Every structure is written in C-alpha cells, then in structure tokens.
Amino acid sequence: MSGETFFEKFDQLTEAPDAVSKLRELILELAVRGQLFAKTPLKDWALIRVGEITAAGLSSVNPAEAPNQLFELWSVPAFATGEPEVLTGAQIGSTKRQLPDRSILLGKINPHLNRVWKVKRRTEHALIASPEWITITPDNSWDPDYLARLLSSPSFNRKLCSTAQGMGSLTRASTKKVAEIEIRRPPLVEQKRIVAKVDELMTLCDRLEAQQQERQTRRATLSRASLERFANAPTPSSLDFLFHDSYPIEPADLRRSILTLAVRGKLTLQDSNDEPAEELLEIIAGQRANLLGSNALRHTKLCRQFTSDEVPYDVPSNWAWTMLGEITDIGTGGTPSRTEASYWIDGTVPWITSGSTSHSPITEGDEYVTPAAVKAHRLRVYPAGTLLIALYGQGKTRGQVATLEIAATINQACAAICPLAGIPSMQNYLKLLLEKQYDEMRALSAGGAQPNLNIQKIKELFVPLPPLAEQRRIVVRVGQLMALIDKLEADIDEAQAKSALLLEALILEATRERAAT
Known part of the structure; x- marks a missing residue:
C-alpha cells in the first residue's frame, strides 16, 4: 500500500491512542524506505555504514583552561530548549569536544537515545559539544535535513537502542556498534524531494492534531453542558444527552456526576409516604x-x-x-x-x-x-x-x-x-x-x-x-446508571482497541519490505 492510500484512510483511525504521533513516525519510516512515492527506484540508493560519516579524531577541549572565553555549547540538557548554551569556560567546568558546523548530533545515553540535533552555528564563538553525543559529519553527498530525518526514523532508533550497554540511567549506545549500522543514501536530488514531501506531510499532521484538539475542546464543552443539564433536570430526556455518540463524556466524570446527584436527592422521586429521616435518626439514637x-x-x-x-x-x-x-x-x-x-x-x-x-x-x-x-x-x-x-x-x-x-x-x-x-x-x-x-x-x-x-x-x-425506602431506590437507580456507564466505557475501550489494531495493520502494510527495483 502506498503512503497516499494510508492518508486516505487516516480519518478512520483518529480514535486510536497517539494516532498522530504514530502517523509522524510512519512518515519518517516511509521516507527512509523510499515508499513515500508510488514508484521510487532503490537501485541507486547507496548502502553505507554510519561509521563512514561519523566524525573521528575530534579534539578534546578543556574550557577551564580559558575561563574567560565564550563557547557555544551543544549540551544534552540544552536539547530540550532547541538552543545551544553560550557560556564562559569557567561556567562549563568539564572536558568537551570540538564540534564542526553542520554536524548532526546523535544521543547515545539513556533516556536520550532518540535525540537527533542538527547543528547550525548561532554565534561566532567556538563550537563544542558534550561527549555524550555521537557526532555525525556528513559530506556533500548528504542533505543534512534528510540525514537528520533518517536518524530520527523508528527503524534506525530500534537499531541504535539494540547497541545499548549498561543498566538503567547508565545505559549507553555503543559507538563502535552504532558505526556498523547500515543505512541507505538516496541520490542528493531524491533526498531533497523526500525532505520536501516529509515537510508537507508533517504540516498535514500538525493540522490533523490541531483539528483533534479543537474537536476535543468542543466535546469537553458539550460534555460539561450535558452534565450541567442533567444535574439541573435529571430526567430521561436529559439522560440521553449524557450518552450521546457525538461527544462521549469521560466515564469517570459520569460516575462522579451520578453519585453527586444521588446523594442530593436528584436521581429519585421523593415519596410522602416514606418515613422521614428525622424519625429514623430518633430510632437510631434510641437504639x-x-x-x-x-x-x-x-x-x-x-x-x-x-x-x-x-x-x-x-x-x-x-x-x-x-x-x-x-x-x-x-x-x-x-x-x-x-x-x-x-x-x-x-x-x-x-x-x-x-x-x-x-x-x-x-x-x-x-x-x-x-x-x-x-x-x-x-x-x-x-x-x-x-x-x-x-x-x-x-x-x-x-x-x-x-x-x-x-x-x-x-x-x-x-x-x-x-x-x-x-x-x-x-x-x-x-x-x-x-x-x-x-x-x-x-x-x-x-x-x-x-x-x-x-x-x-x-x-x-x-x-x-434519606428515608430508608428512598435509600433503596437510590441504590437501585445508581446501579442501573453505573451499568450503562460500564457498557459505555467498554464500548469506548473496544473502539480504541479496534482503531489501534487497524492503525498497526495499516502501518505494517505501508512499511512492509519490498525488493529493490
């Protein structure tokens, strides 16, 4: 199945957990397999090892030896901000490595094995990086944007993680084993075409995600209105709004609402023939x-x-x-x-x-x-x-x-x-x-x-x-409504599970290996 066919079916999958994030992963996977386009000849894609583009012999830098000099530091903590740190040598305090401009940094320490950072000089200061990065230095046969996407793809990340050694927070990818990982390099023109398509599809993902968030906001508004309507008038007609297909209310919210109404006397009718609770309290006090x-x-x-x-x-x-x-x-x-x-x-x-x-x-x-x-x-x-x-x-x-x-x-x-x-x-x-x-x-x-x-x-x-008789009516009514909510929750779980299975099946079909042509 082509990538285009998958996107046509995506609307069916929006209820699957993390659907958009999985779609982003799929786009990267299709891209690095040459499957974003209907007919992509793979015979011209060169098979190389990561070690062929990994920087070797980068000099160590001890910033403490130049305490007043400013450095542009590409550190592991700075990745989350998207910007390198500009610090004096005195502020850094540990040995780093030289960093060529236009490099790509690949995280090698747990839990950052999925981090890929494309280096682009921000200042005129010396570029240095933490030794906890693997430094990739592509030559002119690579489009850096394409290579960054390749290194971010799920299949490459799985291979990277498989090289990890150590335990817990000390787990590190083996630089030697990472160097042996094989990757495919398309012709430069094809790399640029793939990058353009990936960017186009990622923009689509952003739009889909925004639409999902907007839909969830509308659902939340309708849910609150339905709960308020039921609280003010707990009638069979307002109950129907709580179980409306267009805006499913969170089962936990429904349960809280029903219990709240129950203990306020709003779920059941009061009966003048019931023995008043004050009389019950007198009996209890005497006993x-x-x-x-x-x-x-x-x-x-x-x-x-x-x-x-x-x-x-x-x-x-x-x-x-x-x-x-x-x-x-x-x-x-x-x-x-x-x-x-x-x-x-x-x-x-x-x-x-x-x-x-x-x-x-x-x-x-x-x-x-x-x-x-x-x-x-x-x-x-x-x-x-x-x-x-x-x-x-x-x-x-x-x-x-x-x-x-x-x-x-x-x-x-x-x-x-x-x-x-x-x-x-x-x-x-x-x-x-x-x-x-x-x-x-x-x-x-x-x-x-x-x-x-x-x-x-x-x-x-x-x-x-409440009077004893009404207590019994409340318990029965709550039981009936909780059974409805249990069924609703089961239906939601089943729908999400089916969407997730369908999504996984389509991803497998879309990314299945095909022979090079």
Whole structure:
C-alpha cells in the first residue's frame, strides 16, 4: 500500500491512542524506505555504514583552561530548549569536544537515545559539544535535513537502542556498534524531494492534531453542558444527552456526576409516604443508647455538634443531615507483633490492610493471623458487610472505600464502618456516599509529611440521610446508571482497541519490505 492510500484512510483511525504521533513516525519510516512515492527506484540508493560519516579524531577541549572565553555549547540538557548554551569556560567546568558546523548530533545515553540535533552555528564563538553525543559529519553527498530525518526514523532508533550497554540511567549506545549500522543514501536530488514531501506531510499532521484538539475542546464543552443539564433536570430526556455518540463524556466524570446527584436527592422521586429521616435518626439514637447501656457498643469519643449553616448543600425536606459516627459503629484495628511467630503461623483469621481497599468487595485476607493474636491485641473481627475506608497509604489509597465480604480483622490504616445492631442496614447507600466523598476525604487529610485521615474525622463526615425506602431506590437507580456507564466505557475501550489494531495493520502494510527495483 502506498503512503497516499494510508492518508486516505487516516480519518478512520483518529480514535486510536497517539494516532498522530504514530502517523509522524510512519512518515519518517516511509521516507527512509523510499515508499513515500508510488514508484521510487532503490537501485541507486547507496548502502553505507554510519561509521563512514561519523566524525573521528575530534579534539578534546578543556574550557577551564580559558575561563574567560565564550563557547557555544551543544549540551544534552540544552536539547530540550532547541538552543545551544553560550557560556564562559569557567561556567562549563568539564572536558568537551570540538564540534564542526553542520554536524548532526546523535544521543547515545539513556533516556536520550532518540535525540537527533542538527547543528547550525548561532554565534561566532567556538563550537563544542558534550561527549555524550555521537557526532555525525556528513559530506556533500548528504542533505543534512534528510540525514537528520533518517536518524530520527523508528527503524534506525530500534537499531541504535539494540547497541545499548549498561543498566538503567547508565545505559549507553555503543559507538563502535552504532558505526556498523547500515543505512541507505538516496541520490542528493531524491533526498531533497523526500525532505520536501516529509515537510508537507508533517504540516498535514500538525493540522490533523490541531483539528483533534479543537474537536476535543468542543466535546469537553458539550460534555460539561450535558452534565450541567442533567444535574439541573435529571430526567430521561436529559439522560440521553449524557450518552450521546457525538461527544462521549469521560466515564469517570459520569460516575462522579451520578453519585453527586444521588446523594442530593436528584436521581429519585421523593415519596410522602416514606418515613422521614428525622424519625429514623430518633430510632437510631434510641437504639444506640440501649447498646451503650448494655455494653454491646464501645464507648468512644462523641461527634461534635453542628449547625445548619455548616451543611454543604440543601437536601429534600424529608431527608436529614447527620454525621457518620451518629448512625454507625466505627472502629479500627492493629498489627500483631511480627516477632511473635504464634500470631502469624497457621493463622486462620483474615487480616486486611488499606491496600485491599482498591479491590471491592474484599474476599480474602492480605495475611492471616491466629485467634491468639486477636485476643492478645484485642482486635475486632468485623462482620461481612462492613465498609472499610483507607486512612492512609500510597498513591490513591487514602480515602478509598471497599466492602468486606468476609469476617475479618484489619490493621491500623483502615477504618471500619459497621451497621448498628437492631437498625436496618444502610451500608449500600453509605458506600455510594463515601465513594462520592473520596476527594473530600483526601482534602480533610491534606498537609503534613504524610497526610492521614483519623477515626474522628471519619466519624464527623457529614451524611445527607434519606428515608430508608428512598435509600433503596437510590441504590437501585445508581446501579442501573453505573451499568450503562460500564457498557459505555467498554464500548469506548473496544473502539480504541479496534482503531489501534487497524492503525498497526495499516502501518505494517505501508512499511512492509519490498525488493529493490
């Protein structure tokens, strides 16, 4: 397939990840293979080794010997700016190499093995370069612009990387092995023709990229408008706008929007026959007092009092504001001594850490401890259905919430949210609320060398409490909408995967080897 045919099909591939960057790579690859044009005879393309155009015997320069002299330094860090540094010898301080004008610098140290820099004198000062470059000095049979593009092509970069030696940041391309890499040199006239075509196609890529960015901006604007419309009027008709093919909304944004609406009473209709939440709170308070009086519930620090001015937003009239610690039993855990083998060997009690909160529901322990450990450390074994919140942990862990599907004990990095005995479970609704409050919980723990939540902060999380019957309706409705979003996300992933596969197939077809003619 010719390059022209590929570009005709490119519109089908714009949803593929990094489509334009891959197109740029393809253009360079087609160029150095002589496949940008329909009929390019390769018999006149000379096969040479890189070593034939690599500068040899360049003198070392010690700038410190001329501390007041200005140098034009082509350093590795300066590549990112596109301009060499102009420094005095005293400012440089390490040995460099002479640099002929019109050279091409090829990066040889990790992670800069893909860097190609065409030298063009900027000043009248002496040209010097870091020894971490391989210096290419083409003769008049080369167009420097063509050679720079050849050295930037994916196939050459793969060959260059294959010569690398060492480990990690000390990885360097072997100058000796790079010198053995074979490249093809077209006639000079053909080189110039290829450069002109590459520049033309790269301009097309720039235009395609700008169009993609403009389209993404429009999509983002439409997405925000659709989310706002749904938030203001969460009706079936406005819901259709959230799943419109013309401007797919990010699934994560949809999930956040739905959870926000759910806990504000905007996803479901209120029913005057529902028992008001204030009455539910009275029942919970009475049962809590009974449990405390019978020592069936541990005495812990009470939640603070709050006023109506403190609540974050308005809720329906039959809802009520409370705090999480007023309607649940909240506790934490600990880590049995690691030096006591009898606490860990042949353990049977699942022991959960904050890392497990990224996988809900939790169906197995991170480790298992013995009943002796539970007794010695007075660990609580929480029942299935308990919600766990990560109080601290790496990365995104802090603030995550998960449901226990097994009875288990936990470490000190988790808070456990248990339903009060004798009160109908509100766990499913509370899990939705806590998922919605992920960012708020992380904000509560901000600051300090190691941001942490604590049990009291969890207890004093505000809860917009609906009547029990409406809680159940909310959970069902959210489940239905989340299923739609899961399908949407799967469809997006499938479309991107198909586009990526098609793109790779077309690239393979476009760049397949052909016999020289």
